Amino acid sequence: YQHIGEDQPSDRSISLSQFRQHIEELDKGGYTVLPLDRIVDDVRQGNTLPRKTVGITFDGAYSATLEQALPLLDQKEYPYTVFYSSDLVDSQTPGYAGWG
Helix, strand or coil, rough: CCEEECCCCHHHCCCCHHHHHHHHHHHHHEEEECCCCHHHHHHHHCCCCCCCCCCCCCCCHHHHHHHHHHHHHHCCCCCCCECCCCCHHCCCCCCCCCCC
């Protein structure tokens, strides 16, 4: 995911409602949500992943995304990975999460 919410252009965003639907599908669809590092390690080692394995990642540390999405994932105990540019955090770019 890149952005969740209505405050960014739709070509790189989904609504919070859509994200909730994705989480519901993971719950009901028999998916296994694993941490990205485990998926990568298993693939590198030639291990077979469980059928329908999913890793959840976020490209960019948009504060609105993190504030809305992460509590839902934490509630389900789903692991996730956030990729971000430290330059944006260091420069305190509006709309991006800080270090704290």
